[in-house]
Amino acid sequence: MRITKYIIAALITSWGSSAFAQDAQWQLDTKPVAKIQPTMYGIFFEDINFAADGGIYAELVKNRSFEFDEPMMGWLEPNSDRHSMNEKSGIAKVIKEGDEPNNHFARIVVKDADGYKLINEGFRGMGIKEGAAYNLSLWAKATQSGISKINISLIDDKNNEIGNASITPDGKSWEVYKASITATATVPKAKMLVTFEGKGEIDLDMISLFPKDTWKGREMGLRKDLVQLLADLDPGFLRFPGGCIVEGRTLAKRYQWKKTVGHVADRKMIVNRWNTEFSHRPTPDYYQTFGVGFFEYFQLAEDMGAEPLPILSCGIACQFNTGELVPLEELDPYVDDALDLIEFANGDVSTTWGKVRSDMGHPEPFDLKYIGVGNEQWGPQYFERLKVFIKAIKSQYPDMIIVSGTGPFPEGEQFDYAEKELKKINAEIVDEHYYKDPQWFLENADRYDSYDRDSYKIFAGEYAAQSVAIASPENKNSWQCALSEAAYMTGLERNADVVYMTSYAPLFAHVDAWQWTPDLIWFDNVKSYGTPNYYVQKLFSTNSGTDLLSLTGNNEPVKGQDKLYASAVIDDKTGEVIIKMVNANASAKEITLAPKGKKFASKATQQLLKSDDMNAVNSLEAPKKVSPQSSEIKIKGGTLKMTLEPNAFYVLRAKLK
Structure with a gap:
């Protein structure tokens, strides 16, 4: 009898996580708690990994005008x-x-x-x-x-x-x-x-x-398949021309937008700052012809229905390189570049820069609403210069929204200093960057839960899970990384009252000419594919909804308890509730979700992104190895009950009765 009692006790213990385990009981409040900004999910473009010349810019001839430092290179x-x-x-x-x-x-x-x-x-x-x-x-x-x-x-x-x-x-x-x-x-x-x-x-x-067959059929235009992958994301904004590209190794080599507009033959080419940045991937033939310049960026944003978000130099070269500073008394040309850019984008054709835009074939304004000052600058020098820009821009364009930043890291002394300074100047939207391991993303899905609701709004402008280490050439766009990003993004969405903009980075990489990994989209000279990370981004951006709903378990947000993550929105155009769920466990999990005071309709659509191999990647040979699978599911009694498969990301769309 004693032995039998011990056996029964052991069986009860071993079954505790399966046969005798209770479902995760979730509740959905169908009353909207915040608006989902149209800019919530966007695109960050930088000319790294041959993203522009040799990539999205469809020119096939390298060094077409013999302007490289070695004139016969290519x-x-x-x-x-x-x-x-x-x-x-x-x-x-x-x-x-x-x-x-x-x-x-x-x-x-x-x-x-x-x-x-x-x-x-x-x-x-x-x-x-x-x-x-x-x-x-x-x-x-x-x-x-x-x-x-x-x-x-x-x-x-x-x-x-x-x-x-x-x-x-x-x-x-x-x-x-x-x-x-x-x-x-x-x-x-x-x-x-x-x-x-x-x-x-x-x-x-x-x-x-x-x-001849370019995006929109434009002569000397953009590579069609690469732009289509971007358009399929239905992005809310396009940030350009990049990150460190903006700053330059030195101020002389910074990105100067005025040199990228006008006739393509009159644009002054410079060496790309990524050409020798990494000893593991030197690319001495990497230059910027600016065939894709600021006009083309604005045009691309317009094509995709995205808000343009240009980022300009604040007068500080990349602080990971020279950190060269322009003296405050010599900052006027940099400020003028910002003011003139707004005129280029929005000015009447009778203005100097509005006429330049018109002469390039776009007399109508681009309706620019956002402008970024600096990329990853930090320290007192940045804020001294930022204040000058804010004062000048707001004096002429009071409705222009200025995006500032906290530097390259999501924590630490410089980040803490930036937070205090940004609150002092009443910053509007603040750009935060994080390149971390997958575990960090899983553990920080609640990052914005405790942020000040009366302060600035957040632009998660650059983030990507690193499978090995930041900037490691061994990083992979694995399913493990993509799943951790999906879990983290439920936290971004759940805090939509604070988080207004988000974008993965970097965007593009040529399989034979990359400098940095991981990247969202990979390509060779004829083919391209989206990574598992791309499909995570696409599932969020094409299911963004219009209003945030409260989804809780035991009266708490579902933010990683038992490695489960979830967020919910409603789309007021279709009347559908959109539920995003991540099971980051190696075993299946049962969940029950009941809408408060209402019931779900009997049918829902489901998109499932998963792989049994956490190291799985997509490739040119298997471009959709990890990609969403769509199906229809039935809901009985108005309450959603389902099994979440191991290491899986779900997006459900269901109407309410």
């Missing part, structure tokens, strides 16, 4: 020994002329028309698709007669031709020549071969090749 002359100056077949000589931004061009000296070749290698190759048309354009000037034709071919890795076109140069002054090439094969790493008929000299500049 160009090959297989039959010309440049080091020994063997010009038997010919040579390209890069010449600088004048002081305008685009002041280099190549003088091609052809001595043997059958032997001289000029090849552009593209951005880790050129992505060419069978049957697709490509628009070729180049500037040419015949300094002497003799070159009767320029032949342009696309070639594969075995030098087989997969498309061609010819141009007949006939002017002794600069002229633009255009042609079209239709590809006969798909080649991810093609090259462009330029040959010549005749002998003599000819000057070439702005040698360019774009797919």
